[in-house]
Amino acid sequence: MPSWDLSLLRHLNIQWSHPVLDWLMPALSAIEAWIPLIVIAVLLTAWRGGRRARIMLLCLGIAIALTDGVVCNILKKTVGRVRPRDLVEGVIVRDLGNASPAFLRLFKAPVVKPAEMRNETRGKSFPSSHAANMFAAATVIACFYRRAGTVMYLLAAAVACSRVYCGAHWPSDIPPSAALGVLVGLGVVAGMRRWLPRKA
Structure with missing residues (x-):
């Protein structure tokens, strides 16, 4: 692994620890x-x-299913990076x-x-399903509700950081995992808009 990856891991996982983060980061994960x-939240949003909200929830479900069940699952088995x-x-x-x-x-x-x-x-470090799923969800939400999407992107970033803090992922796992989530989210919304051109 690159020296910067190991160095950043040691900073995030060991040196920059705090008792509050020791609860918060695992809680986010x-x-x-x-x-x-x-x-x-899903039931209230649908009701x-x-x-517009129901179509967003449909896109959300499809995006997370694709990200978690297909993309991340295949890549984890193919890459086999050790945690x-x-x-x-x-x-x-x-x-x-x-x-x-x-x-x-x-x-x-x-x-x-x-x-x-x-x-x-061999292991399942890459990609981070947590990061990919959260960024896919944030992207879908942002496509429908920009302000809520901004909040979700911040939450997604926090969840992604928590995976390194908890020792489950390398820092270099996070950016490409987030990018995968964004791409899947955008693809699902684009596909839905083509299928339902009149949707809000």
Whole structure:
């Protein structure tokens, strides 16, 4: 790996740590913990947002399905890049404590521990599904609602950074993963506009 990649990983994962970030970053990464809130937001948007919002939600679902289930899945298996926590000595793994249902994890103390090196030759570090999915979602939302999209891009960037902070991804995984998400989001919206030329 490039020396700058390893150096930036050590800064983001080890040197620039803080107790608040030790909870916040894993919380941003734990998408499953936010599912109840996401479901409520989707239902309210579909109910109160009108046709424009429902088409946006359709694009959102398609974009995330393509990004996560097709693009990232294929690339992870093809590239096989090992995660830093499985390869680099001294990497810190950060996560939320276990709880059921998953949203209760947000109220657990974070788990911060040195990674157990596995010296694996293949892994699933590239691309970052979290980064790709979030940037795909932000792009779709921005195509329909610019201000909300700007907020989503900021959230997507925070989630992407959290993956490095938690030791799950290399810094160099993030920009191309974000670009993949943006491209898929734009492609889905463009396709939908061609299919439904009258949509708002």
